[in-house]
Amino acid sequence: METIITVENGNTLAALQDFLKQLLEHGIVDALITPLRTPSGTVTPALVTNTDLLNAADPLAPVLPGNCATLAGKLSAREPRARIGAVMRSCEIRALVGLVKMQQASLDSITLIAVDCAGTYHVPVFQRMAQKGDALWQELYKNAVGQPGQPDEALRAACKICEQPVYENAAIKIKCLGSNLDSEIHLQLPDELAAQLGLSQSAENGRQTIVENLVAARTAARDSAFAEIRTRLEGEEGIEGVFAACIRCHNCMTVCPICYCKVCVFKSPVFDHEPMQFVEWAKQKGALRLPSDTTLFHLTRLNHMGLSCVGCGMCTEACPAELPVGMVFRAIGQRLQATFEYAPGRNKEEQLPLITFKADEWTEVGE
Amino acid sequence: MTDTTFEPRIIAFLCNWCTYTGADLAGTSRLQYPPNVRIIRLMCSGAVDPIYVLKADLAGADGILIGGCHPGDCHYQEGNYKARRRVVALKEILKNAGFDDSRVWLRWISASEGSRFADTIREMTAAMKELGPNPLKKEWAV
Secondary structure (H helix, E strand, O other): OEEEEEOOOOOHHHHHHHHHHHHHHOOOOOEEEEEEEOOOOOEEEEEEOOHHHHHHEOOOOOEOOOOOHHHHHHHHOOOOOOOEEEEEOHHHHHHHHHHHHOOOOOOOOEEEEEEOOOOOEOHHHHHHHHOOOOOHHHHHHHHHHHOOOOOOOOEOHHHHOOOOOOOOOOOEEEEOOOOOOOOEEEEEOOHHHHHHOOOOEOOOOOHHHHHHHHHHHHHHHHHHHHHHHHHHHHOOOHHHHHOOOOOOOOHHHHHOOOOOOOOOHHHOHHHOOOHHHHHHHHHHHOOOOOOOOHHHHHHHHHHHHHHHOOOOOHHHHHOOOOOOHHHHHHHHHHHHHHHOOOOOOOOOOOOOHHHOOOOOOOOOOEO | OOOOOOOOOEEEEEEOOOHHHHHHHHHHOOOOOOOOEEEEEEOOHHHOOHHHHHHHHHHOOOEEEEEEOOOOOOOOOOHHHHHHHHHHHHHHHHHHOOOOHHHEEEEEOOOOOHHHHHHHHHHHHHHHHHHOOOHHHHOOOO
16 A cells, blocks of 8 residues: 655654654564664664664665675574564665575565665765765755766765666565655555554655656666676676786675575685695696686676676675676676576566576577 | 697586496497597586586686486486576676687487497587687686
8 A cells, every 4th residue: 555654844764763663563573674873873784673773773874784685584594583674775675585585585574675775875985975964865865866867976886777776576665766755755565554553545656757767767877887897898808807806805705695605615625725736727827816716706606696696786895906796797697687587586486597497498508 | 720739628527327428338339539528427417516617618628518418318307407507507607708608518418329429529629629729728817
């Protein structure tokens, strides 16, 4: 049901916090995962059970310290589990759906609360900007609505090309795009829940057109970014050139919500080579790049999780060499996902392409 | 660019039940085929993680052959079908990352097809000679 919560005195966050409190007070959920403002002013995801602490909830803060899908997975993968309300952005939900398919999470006990996203900043950028005291999200949502083709240049690269800023398949949707956030917040929630919270039906807002315009602008930005990285990948430079500064710190893998293996092959004894092995390799090529196997690492990761990449860009955030990891994975991932007609995160019923097959497909590949 | 002195090195990942046994049959039948192939036996083509193929390619192998049972004949029912999907994905990634995916072959060869195995190695050796040495053989920075 479409409904509205009223914003008083222009205090959007208070209205949102009040709504979240009601979910706990009415026993709809036992706990909420939501971004929480710490006393030092940073924003971090937290699991909240005390309604008073929701006064610090800041689901609109334009920062994504980590993709919360991993955390939601830890809270839901095994029984017994509590009923969790998860306030998440589209990329986090899509990653969570991916984890469900890999038995690393369950949506059985999770109520998804999808927040329309206008984009996020790199954590240090956000912290510097937030120190000035502005509510950064206000400007972002206004821009996303009014000038969708001119995103804030300071946004994360992944956000500037994100063509899935909203997640439609969630139980509760906080429809920031299309709401005049100074006076009201449009929500969509199940009828019985609305009745329980005493919320009445309201007219739909103009969100759909706004989202369409935003998606169109972001898609255009995405396509030109893809063209740029593809020129590098397919040209003289190649993937080894793009990743030339990689030190194989595995940060990209650690923060990736899709990479869930408890022991990654790259951290396993498979790569504990004998000292003389390195020398043999060096002899073969005249020199051996160190640390070794960086190209192998990225290509293997593309094979293992490229089909499930949701483009959250956490990998790019975590890279100490500022390599365009996420852009490479999205650009190659797009081709890969198109090959298998697969959209990661669309719904949990869609099977992972590599665990299923048809008997009469790609007969030209295996002869 | 056909280098007459160039002898390609092919790494073959063969499934225990069909292609490896087919290779065995080629040997016991005294069939002649080029000595350019190095065989690694696995239990199933479905057990070939792309990392092994990639490692061989990046280290400079000129060709990589994955051999499995014919569709419908997999000892584990569906391993070869899954292998096929993995190879499709691997080739797509190689192409998009700026590598030549025509060095990676997937072939179905049964335990009774010794001559088909010998033919495949002949065919692949000729094709890789035509293609020339894997440029990654000399690239230290990959």
